[in-house]
Amino acid sequence: MGEGSAIGIVAPDGVPEIRPGDDLAALLLPLLDLRDGDILIVTSKIVSKAEGRVRDGDRDSALAEETDRLVARRGPTSIVRTRLGLTMAAAGIDASNVEAGRIVLLPLDPDASARRLREAVLTRTGRVVGVIVTDTAGRAWREGQTDIAVGAAGVRVAEPYGGRVDAYGNELAVTLPAVADEIAGAAELAQHKLGARPVAVLRGRADLVLPADDHGPGAAALVRPEAGDLFGYGAREAVLRALEGRAGDDRGFGAVATPEEIAEGLARLAHHGVEVLASPGTAPGTAPGTVPGAPEEGRLAVRGPREVLEAVAFAHRWRVTRDGDDPPGILRLHPASP
Known part of the structure; x- marks a missing residue:
């Protein structure tokens, strides 16, 4: 050789x-x-x-204290992001190579x-x-x-x-x-x-x-920092988390999306009646459907079912608001605070 x-x-x-x-x-x-x-x-x-x-018990008994965030669950298997930032099954809690009835964290x-x-x-x-x-x-x-x-x-x-x-x-x-x-x-x-x-x-x-x-x-x-994680939730969990919109759950969707990214996502939902009325770079009131005063810096003006817009915004780490001066049915989207 x-x-x-x-x-x-x-x-x-x-x-x-x-x-x-x-x-x-x-x-x-x-x-x-x-x-x-x-x-x-x-x-x-x-x-x-x-x-x-090492302690007495089973994996389920220690899972909550070792878990920072549930990533996915399929049957008895839980994939979680641990307090150390690792994404592992059962938070890395092990019941092998240890006495029966005991677990190792x-x-x-x-x-x-x-x-x-x-x-x-x-x-x-x-x-x-x-x-x-x-x-x-x-x-x-x-x-x-x-x-x-x-x-x-x-x-x-x-x-x-x-x-x-x-x-x-x-x-x-x-x-x-x-x-x-x-x-x-x-x-x-x-x-x-x-x-x-x-x-x-x-x-x-x-x-x-x-x-x-x-x-x-x-x-x-x-x-990998959560802001750079493209797979922070399993497929089912991502849908449910977006629809639930619970505070803090948006961490699993990575960094705050750019206006261009969320506008592109909203454009794919035209069949749900979603319409982007004004986006960054659009002169207010010059394009069909735009509304006066839109866009503000880094914000979107949109029309569509609020529950759909709320879910999409949440998954992109944005928020939905209503401007009292806008015509009925117009909503504003803006990035969530860091």
């Missing part, structure tokens, strides 16, 4: 059962042969056990957990390593699950390729490999789900490991 790039992953046997209050570093280090530049991967399960995030702050473990390794061995805390998650559009990074310290969690040029001279505009997630998935291959190997070491990517005094942004940097 010719020269190339290679990585190696070792997942040792012999990790004991972890109990609340256990010193993870003390238990794991005798099993590991760490070098500077290695990346230590540990499952969130053993981190949570050591931190006392995700660490309160997985990035902080990774930092503590990294510092303990440095103090006790002098080795500068990266640490990744993993958990299993499903993927939209794909069957099956894979491990992802829910916590990280001392490791680059993503590699920005924006602005680089490939071998054909094409500029890579938005390429951003989530290397921490890739490492988590690769480590899982060595650990095996039923292998009782909750720790692994990856060697061969020292370029991703940061200096000892730099823990990096953590895995939290990989969580």
Whole structure:
């Protein structure tokens, strides 16, 4: 074989059962042969056990406190955005690899957990390593699950390729490999789900490991902000949330839409009697159907069934109002306050 790039992953046997209050570093280090530049991967399960995030009960009993927002529900399965910003089934609450009748919750702050473990390794061995805390998650559009990074310290969690040029001279505009997630998935291959190997070491990517005094942004940097989330609700939930229009639920629809975006959406509902009378860029009263004084800056003048307009506006993070000076049937749409 010719020269190339290679990585190696070792997942040792012999990790004991972890109990609340256990010193993870003390238990794991005798099993590991760490070098500077290695990346230590540990499952969130053993981190949570050591931190006392184990309790009696079932998933449903803890789901509400771990949930920030319901994304979708199908039968007994709930996909939620957790308090950590992760979108996961049952908020990542696990009932496997734990005594019957008990559950394991995700660490309160997985990035902080990774930092503590990294510092303990440095103090006790002098080795500068990266640490990744993993958990299993499903993927939209794909069957099956894979491990992802829910916590990280001392490791680059993503590699920005924006602005680089490939071998054909094409500029890579938005390429951003989530290397921490890739490492988590690769480590899982060595650990095996039923292998009782909750720790692994990856060697061969020292370029991703940061200096000892730099823990990096953590895995939290990989969580997409709600304003940039195009899939904040499941298909059914999006329809119901828009029609309900409950305060706060519009977070799941992403950023506030531009006037052009909501005008385009409203134009598709002409069969419901929706008519955009004036939109940004339209001189007041010059186009058919426009009304004097419209548009105001960033606002629309519309006509149509109010319940339809309310739902469309809500899903675009806009609001419907009535101007007392307008003719009957005319409503105004404006962006919601940030």
